[in-house]
Amino acid sequence: MSSLDAVTAWVTNYRKAWESNDPRDIADLFAENAAYFTEPFAKPWLGRDKIVEKWLKRQDKPGSTTFEWHPLLVTDDLAMIEATTTYPRKTFSNLWVLRLDNLGQARQFTEWWMRHPDPKK
Structure with a gap:
């Protein structure tokens, strides 16, 4: 439910x-x-424990990003979110597909991320 x-x-x-x-x-x-x-x-990370394990192996340093987002679509079944993540030397556009359960936890989360071209090149 979303x-x-x-x-x-x-x-x-x-x-x-x-x-x-x-x-x-x-x-x-x-x-x-x-x-x-x-x-x-x-291949998805399956289950809460595996998600935590894999997240921690790929974590970003706290304070190293800025993040702006807005919803594109929110229905009873899913949400689509557009966002921009900025690191010190690179920026990404993000598209997220999020399916929440009745407790507000993600039962499925898919992310697309596209790096912006380097303006100096």
Whole structure:
């Protein structure tokens, strides 16, 4: 089940987990049997424990990014989110597909990320 309030809360908590890299913050985002697709056709990380493990292996340094987002679509079944992530030397456009359960945890999360061209080239 999705609503704009639930999606906003989830993205806020995702950003908190992104900045803290605290295993509890990460785990709280996902249902026990969630699937996290780091790219649309990648093999998903399956289950909360695996998601936490894989996240921590790829974590960003806290304070190293800025993040702006807005919802493109929110229905009872899914949310699509457009975002921009800026690192010190690179910027990415993001598209997220998020499916929340009745508790507001992700049961499925898929991200697309596209690096912006380097303006100096």
